[in-house]
Amino acid sequence: MFKRILIANRGEIAVRIIRACRELGIESVAVFSDVDRKALHVRKADYAYHIGPATASESYLNIDKILEAARRSGAEAIHPGYGFLSENANFARACRDAGIKFIGPSPESMEMMGSKTRARQNMKRAGVPFVPGSERGLELDDMERLAEQVGYPVMLKAAAGGGGKGMRLVSSPAELHSAYENARSEAQRSFGDNEVYIEKFIANPRHVEMQIFGDEQGNVVYLGERECSVQRRHQKVLEESPSPIVDEDMRRRMGEIAVRVGKAAGYYNAGTVEFLVDRERNFYFLEMNTRLQVEHPVTEFVTGLDLVHLQFHVATGQPLPFKQEDIQLRGHAIECRIYAEDPDNNYFPSPGKITRLISPSGPGIRRDSGMYEGWSVPIEYDPLLAKLVGYGEDREQAINRLLRALYEYFVGGIKTNTSLFRRILKDPDFRAGNIDTGFLDRLLTKPNNETDPRRPIIAAMGAAIFASAEAQATLPGTTVAVSTNGKAAPPPPISGWKRMAREEAVRER
Amino acid sequence: MFKRILIANRGEIAVRIIRACRELGIESVAVFSDVDRKALHVRKADYAYHIGPATASESYLNIDKILEAARRSGAEAIHPGYGFLSENANFARACRDAGIKFIGPSPESMEMMGSKTRARQNMKRAGVPFVPGSERGLELDDMERLAEQVGYPVMLKAAAGGGGKGMRLVSSPAELHSAYENARSEAQRSFGDNEVYIEKFIANPRHVEMQIFGDEQGNVVYLGERECSVQRRHQKVLEESPSPIVDEDMRRRMGEIAVRVGKAAGYYNAGTVEFLVDRERNFYFLEMNTRLQVEHPVTEFVTGLDLVHLQFHVATGQPLPFKQEDIQLRGHAIECRIYAEDPDNNYFPSPGKITRLISPSGPGIRRDSGMYEGWSVPIEYDPLLAKLVGYGEDREQAINRLLRALYEYFVGGIKTNTSLFRRILKDPDFRAGNIDTGFLDRLLTKPNNETDPRRPIIAAMGAAIFASAEAQATLPGTTVAVSTNGKAAPPPPISGWKRMAREEAVRER
């Protein structure tokens, strides 16, 4: 096994990988930008190296700086996490050239899969089903012709893309031109590559993906699917495994195709094959993600495996320690992505200082978090703070445990989207498994009435008791100045409380 | 399902049951003594009733007060947790008479099993294997005779006992008299019953127990064993499932005997049948615990079931939702009991205010806790603060994940036994599965050298930097007064830190 591994990432995924290192007796090396000196991944690592300013391109996306940190730390391998350099074949190649093991697939597999159009060609040869559309990036006029051919609505997608960037839905020829320009410029901004291709648009599909795992001996297995249809602006918000609509037979067929995709790409380490599923449960190859997914914990819960341990294992060149038939799926798991964003304000990002953090635990609850009380969420990066994952004997128990855990979760000082998950998990359609990629947008248009008429009165009383207990330390009759002191943490409990505490102490004897 | 359930307990188990209530949409009713007004179980419940002074006999052990609270709250059922009234048949009967469902077995089963000697008679009839000894409580002279007969060493045990109270090992006739008297008086003190019986002593046995579950239709299943050999003073410290020495065949035989025990007692709800296992892997019936065990989470991890949900389910009169053959055991789980006690001071209890609490989470880690930062651990009750449970694909991964989690766990202000678990989990014998009830005592006699020569220097530097940063707010050159302020929480960061923070802020731009 490796002696020392550098994690070229930040936040919850860096923490999760550092934990895996500690579990296996591997020394972990963190890297951090100026604004991440106090980040949790730096606190938890055995080594930490500063790699530059907040701007990702000058730190977490900077290949030279990361390799320099790896050399200085003597790391034998690098885990890229997700995002940042995780799907950058040049980085994987640079690691190889530097004699450092990149924990992931070969740069060749990444390149083949990285460009959606090339992936498409290879997969077609492997007999993988596709949504009708263009094989590769098109100029506007070709695109107009093909759009007419497959029929509107159509979807424009960035060839180098992912996570919804550079995607545009076009429902009529009139919109195609501007959509095409926007998609190209956004693709250029996001990926430095403005190649855009076209696909027939499938109304309200499900997004189901299959986890695969390969070793360098050429063995590839599938570890069950994940349902990722609950999305906002093409961003996954909640994922689960198994999918409510996938039965054993469909799982086997989808899994075998995913394995074929992996083998066609000479794939090893962890990968995910994404499919679109239509109402008739036909599925079409969407894309392959050549990295560990954000949502890998739901697969870990239902398989009982640790995918990061497994990544380390195969990266050392050893074969997979099990065969397809050894995989035992059991129970149901659901992941909620806790973001620093304000549900009451159009999900606007909400960075800042976490003044209070009360975290859930207990049966069936896993929490992968990158935050802690007193830490300030920087504005420069993705607002994912933590992942709350619930396991249950069945889907209903997993849902109920998550609702319980969300009830316990309190993040003070900033806004988070926890209330969104309460809405989702209580929604009758969701509970019945009736979800598709349009589900969340529909839900958010419904009025949100989580109200108990008595509560506002309790809130008023609580505010008065807080104020009264503290006022007694200052001038009687004055009130708490709400506007002042807002940015600082609230003042410590003062004599009003102290007296109250003393009284209780007396009472308790 | 019940609408409202009262939990006649406190601490982590009350919290765990309250969580199950919330998950199932059941309203939870907590009860609390004077010193528990701020306890976590009171914070988490939907209702809470004060039931008297700190002394358990006047609160948590007081049947009338608990039933009164149940009546006032309108609870339809009572969950007793473990300890306190959980194995008190009179309480179960009083609940029945009050028309409140006791979530557990019938008072009749409890009585049959409550007295070890009567249990023994019934089990013998059911063909359950026993350690040679007396059928019932004996007078001294009979005891001397029988001791000669089965041969020394022998063990004296309280008929009404449990958890090591009233137990005495006697290795020669000379010791029998005083041991007998001590056992009787301790039994009287602990259980109000001085009946004491005798058993042949098996050197360094293993303690393995089988979880069973019954419904009121008479179905009884077994849910796998738990190895509980790691004990200090006959108190379980760490438990795991499966046992390193139990294979499928032994599990089936042990499980079937446990089911026979349950059926012989007309048992329903959750119960545990304890066995002694000798070096040849022969097992002997020890006792039956007619309650949910502290260590039930390890069984929940390997079965994927929620035993408290299941308790509620069968308590409503419904049959078990599965059959024996549906039980799927997978992976390995280990539980560490985190106690407020000082490993460096002979494991002396260490109550007091928790000034800092940093809790582990992440893959394969479950934490059932009754503490929170700022809470004061009362001196009146059992020092169990929390249970840290680790799951893994196999035993080694479970051990490594626990070590990782223990590394993250920090409880400030009081002492806890976390360092003990690091010693156990790193011990070669433990890792090889070579454990018996004498294991821990042997381990504790070994020198504990968890030392890194560099660390004390780092500690000194850290102390100096803490002191320097704070000193600059006061008079230069003065040092931190260690002796003062000890009881209060440490002072908030002051201008020394503020300046440092500002400098960092500047640097980070």
Added chain:
Amino acid sequence: MTYDIVVDGKIHHVEVTRGEKLWSCRVDGQEMEVDAALTARDVLSLLIGGKAYEIKRERSLQGELHMVIGSARYAVEVQDPRSLRTRRAVAGADSGPQKIKAAMPGKIVRILVAEGNEVSNGQGLIVMEAMKMQNEMKSPKDGKVHKILTAEGSTVNAGDTLAIIE
């Protein structure tokens, strides 16, 4: 002590008096005996006739005071009855000119309206990019774009006024 407390825009008149063991509270004329205990910083446990409430107090970056009960969050303003701010706080919601402020630092990607345009409640005004996400700031009311105080491509700080709707 007596307070006027605005909860989500509605005023409640609250009197609280600490007794030996319990607090006597009167909210909008309704009497209650309350067992109140501060369990942790900013965490208040209330027992009212057996019913338990945990109230978490939070001050947001913008300085608003919130009371969080279970999963419900309430914006709260504690008022000295003699002050006038209450009425504003309650009335303010819809009448008069509204400032569109940047809730956090970011970059202005697009401005969708021009000064003088009529806008309706919920209509998109300005697209801002922050934390790798584009967000549309919408009009809080039907009205008219009185002023645009920023330009496409410019970087803004939290609290900056970007536009005024009247």
Added chain:
Amino acid sequence: MTYDIVVDGKIHHVEVTRGEKLWSCRVDGQEMEVDAALTARDVLSLLIGGKAYEIKRERSLQGELHMVIGSARYAVEVQDPRSLRTRRAVAGADSGPQKIKAAMPGKIVRILVAEGNEVSNGQGLIVMEAMKMQNEMKSPKDGKVHKILTAEGSTVNAGDTLAIIE
């Protein structure tokens, strides 16, 4: 600034100076450049040539200062070099009369020795019951029971001296 710091009974001479970005530290003559950051209350993050240390500071009920690094805990005393307490702290361990104190409130169950008895290091002296557990308090050294200051059955408070061994 300069400190004599006692870690688990051993003195270290420590000089710390805060620079622009880093702290210059000299411990027992050894020079180090340290990147120090307070990440949370009582939690200090140190980076020394890439190696990361998290140090948690704790004051116990008895007022002792501890530094916790990873899973290791160190009893620390920060000394003004001019004071004399240091020498005591270091020497004190074994010489002179030792008080046996109750670490917490409890009940004395049994007293196993009498005044004047010779006792050896680790020998049981007093059995105390607290938190439902009986605990034997042992002699910290070889010596003689100078005084017994409690009786069987009596209730004692934290810090009470129960016996003196000389």
